[in-house]
Amino acid sequence: MIKWLDFMNPKADWEPKLVGFLCKWCSYAGADLAGTSRKKYPANMRVIKVPCSSRVDSLFILKALRLGFDGILVSGCHPGECHYQTGNYRARRRIAITKRFLEYLGVEPERIQASWVSASEGGKFADVVTEVTKGVKEVGPNRLFAERQGNGTKAKKRG
Amino acid sequence: MLKDREMEQKLRNEARTLLEQGKVDWIIGFEAGSLKFSTTPLITKDKNDTERLVINPFIVNNLADFLTGIKGRVGIVVKGCDSRSIVSLIQDNKVVREDVVILGVPCTGLIDLSKVEKLTGKYRDELDDITRQGNKVTIRVNGQKKEFPATDVLFDHCLACELPTPKEYDILLGEPSSPIANPLAQESIEKLKQMTPEQRWGAWEKELSRCIRCYACRNVCPACFCQRCFVEETEPQWVFPAPRWQDNLMFQIIRNIHVAGRCTDCGECERACPVNIPLRSLTREMYDIVDELFQFKAGMDKDAPPLLTHYEEEEAEGIFR
Numbered sequence: 001m002i003k004w005l006d007f008m009n010p011k012a013d014w015e016p017k018l019v020g021f022l023c024k025w026c027s028y029a030g031a032d033l034a035g036t037s038r039k040k041y042p043a044n045m046r047v048i049k050v051p052c053s054s055r056v057d058s059l060f061i062l063k064a065l066r067l068g069f070d071g072i073l074v075s076g077c078h079p080g081e082c083h084y085q086t087g088n089y090r091a092r093r094r095i096a097i098t099k100r101f102l103e104y105l106g107v108e109p110e111r112i113q114a115s116w117v118s119a120s121e122g123g124k125f126a127d128v129v130t131e132v133t134k135g136v137k138e139v140g141p142n143r144l145f146a147e148r149q150g151n152g153t154k155a156k157k158r159g
Numbered sequence: 160m161l162k163d164r165e166m167e168q169k170l171r172n173e174a175r176t177l178l179e180q181g182k183v184d185w186i187i188g189f190e191a192g193s194l195k196f197s198t199t200p201l202i203t204k205d206k207n208d209t210e211r212l213v214i215n216p217f218i219v220n221n222l223a224d225f226l227t228g229i230k231g232r233v234g235i236v237v238k239g240c241d242s243r244s245i246v247s248l249i250q251d252n253k254v255v256r257e258d259v260v261i262l263g264v265p266c267t268g269l270i271d272l273s274k275v276e277k278l279t280g281k282y283r284d285e286l287d288d289i290t291r292q293g294n295k296v297t298i299r300v301n302g303q304k305k306e307f308p309a310t311d312v313l314f315d316h317c318l319a320c321e322l323p324t325p326k327e328y329d330i331l332l333g334e335p336s337s338p339i340a341n342p343l344a345q346e347s348i349e350k351l352k353q354m355t356p357e358q359r360w361g362a363w364e365k366e367l368s369r370c371i372r373c374y375a376c377r378n379v380c381p382a383c384f385c386q387r388c389f390v391e392e393t394e395p396q397w398v399f400p401a402p403r404w405q406d407n408l409m410f411q412i413i414r415n416i417h418v419a420g421r422c423t424d425c426g427e428c429e430r431a432c433p434v435n436i437p438l439r440s441l442t443r444e445m446y447d448i449v450d451e452l453f454q455f456k457a458g459m460d461k462d463a464p465p466l467l468t469h470y471e472e473e474e475a476e477g478i479f480r
Contacts, residue, residue, distance in 0.1 A: 058416045059389065059397050062409055079472065089470035093453065096475040097419050100448045104352070105412065105441075106360030115480035128480055144360060145405045 016070035016136040018045040020129075021060065023053045025083040026118045027075035033122030041126040042133040045073065052076065054087035058098040061112060066145050071111045071136035073128070078116040088116070107144060110135035166332040167214045170236065170262060173330055174209040177234045183260050184231030187222050188212040195284050196272060200225065212236070214332070216270040216291055219314075221427045223248060223381040232258045238266040240316070240425035242325030243458025244381040247421045250458075250465050253384055256327075263328030265336040268309065268317035270296065275312050279305065310341050316426030316439060319344035327461060347440050363408055369434040370407040372400070376428035376438055377414060382421035382457075389413060411438070415445045420466025422446055423458045 022028040028049050034041065050056060053076025064072050074095055082088040092114075099112045113135070115128045170188070177183045190201040190211040198218050201211060202225060214236075222235055223244035237245060242263060248254040270291070272283050279286065279298055287299040296312050298305045310318060318341040325331070351359055374390075377383045390398045390410055398413075399406045415422070424446050429439040449455050452475050455466050463469075 059413055062412060063397060066405065066409055086470065089472070090467065092475055092479065093467055093470060094416075096452055096478045097445070097448055098416055099478055100452065101412070101416060101419075101445055103356075104359070104444050104448070105363055105408075106354075106356040106358070108356055113480065114478060131480070145409075148364075 014141055016044050016133060016141070017068075018071040018073060018129075018132065018136060019064045019069045020045045020047045020073040020075065021050050021053070021056045022047055022117075023076040023083075023088075024049055024051050026077035026081070027053075027115075027125065029119035030075075030117040030121050030125040033119065034125045035122075037122050039122055039126035041129040044133045044136075045129055052082065052084050052087040053091040054084075054094070056091060056095070058094060061095075061098055061102075065107070065111070065142060068142055068145070070142045071113065071132060073132050074114045075117050075125075075128070078118055081118065108139040110139045111142065162333060163214050163216075166264065167212065169332050170214060170264075171209050171212050173262060173332075174212060174234060175206050177260060178204070178206040178209065182232070183234040185229060185233045186212075186235075187225055187229075187233060188236040188262075189214070189218045189220070189222075195286070196289065202229075214264055216268070216289075217272070218264070219269055219427075219430060221379070221381055221425045224379060224427075226254050226259065226381070227384045232260070234260040234262060236262045236264060237325055237328070238264050238269075239320060239322040239325050240266075240423050241381075242327050243322060243423035244425060245458070246327050246461045247382060247423060247458035247465075248384070249461045250463060251384075251421070256461065260330070261325065261328045263325035263331045265324045265331065265333045266317075266320075267291075267323065267336050268313040268320070268339055270312050271314045274314075278307060278311060310339070310343060313339070314426055314430070315344050315347075316424055316429075316443075319424065319443065321456075322459075326459065345443075347437055348444055351440060364404055366436050367407040367411065368404040370402055370404070370411075370436060371434060372402040372407060372410070373433060375431040375433060376411075379427045379431040380418065380422075381425075381427075382418040382423075383414065385417075389417075411441060415441050418442070419445050420449050420453075420455055421457050 022031055053074055056074050061072050076088040076091055079088060095114050102112060103109050113132045117125045174186045178186060186203050186209060188201050189198040191213055192199040196217050198213060200220050200222060221241045221244055223241045226248060242261060249256050276283060279300060281300055290297045291309060294309045296307050296309050318339055320338050323338055324335040398410050422442050422445060424443055426439050432438055449466060
């Protein structure tokens with residue numbers, strides 16, 4: 001796991017690293033369908049299966065940025081189709097304020113993405129990942145929390 | 160000033176009666192502080208202590224913060240912003256409305272002593288007197304009188320105040336006052352918004368590298384009522400405890416997201432900050448985002464459900480693909 005977290009190395013042929021929080025009932029199944037129907041999409045996203053899109057705390061998004069991920073995708077069932085009736089409505093409010101607030105602070109809007117993908121939308125899932133990867137590629141590597149020279153805080157390397 | 164004196168007398172009488180009749184176990188109010196002009200919270204069970212209660216333009220603390228840590232029925236002195244904090248706590252089931260007797264103070268804005276110091280170039284101890292009449296503030300230094308427009312010395316959050324008179328109260332101590340609504344209050348936020356994202360992030364990096372992680376902003380906030388804060392979690396450790404700007408910024412971002420829909424823009428976090436980080440530029444923007452996206456204003460309606468436990472079927476759709 002540490003190996004693909006070596007985000008500190010500036011590489012010439014840079015590829016964005018994304019993390020995707022996919023809801024178990026819809027989007028994860030949608031990703032499965034994209035795989036079984038052999039849809040092609042960029043392999044930049046590491047998927048984390050969550051029980052519901054409302055399981056995604058704003059902390060997860062911040063922590064991913066802090067660890068150096070270049071983009072975050074939160075994906076869940078379409079409104080009204082949540083397995084737990086109202087989970088995705090709650091997730092929508094939380095993610096909306098998180099995204100808007102981070103934009104105000106200076107995080108590029110392309111880095112934090114959200115989508116509704118149902119279990120039957122393998123094609124849509126492939127499209128979403130392609131678009132998100134393309135958007136993140138345009139804004140470049142995540143240097144938000146990186147140490148800069150001359151800002152006075154010299155952090156030790158953490159094992 | 161005379162009006163404040165009248166309110167003060169009325170407050171003392173009301174507080175004494177409440178304690179004598181056993182309607183409340185505690186009175187939370189303000190008394191004169193040990194430093195010149197300053198006030199400090201007074202929490203008492205003794206009816207004789209009510210003579211020490213004061214009302215003046217320096218009653219800065221948001222006393223709603225003490226409500227979650229106190230047992231029994233409480234009589235509490237509140238300004239407009241504090242009353243909204245109490246309503247917000249009622250919405251979150253942290254406070255029972257029937258257990259609180261709200262003594263409302265119609266507020267006309269609080270005087271920021273650090274602004275006064277900057278304007279006059281003198282420390283607060285050297286000033287003789289500060290009086291306010293309407294839109295003018297008179298400051299006496301060494302026998303000389305200086306007049307300033309009130310908007311120059313009021314707190315930023317008071318300039319932006321929407322509800323100076325408490326909305327929820329049992330006893331109102333004076334005539335309702337009207338909001339000031341001065342565009343100066345939004346100046347710092349507008350300035351930030353005109354920057355590019357990199358500049359904005361850089362500005363916050365610079366501000367937050369001063370942070371010493373004393374958590375005064377959290378402890379003074381009535382909306383921050385978690386039993387255990389996420390910064391103290393060790394399993395997993397979300398935020399590193401050392402005061403490093405990355406972790407300081409992460410703490411502030413998450414704190415603001417946690418109090419979204421509870422923050423009433425009372426400006427206590429910025430006032431409490433020992434290193435003068437402009438925290439209100441964060442909280443106020445969150446307040447405006449919540450208002451714009453969900454037409455929700457914290458602490459306005461005690462029967463409304465809290466922001467993040469409620470939803471509408473169609474809202475914020477533009478954010479999702």
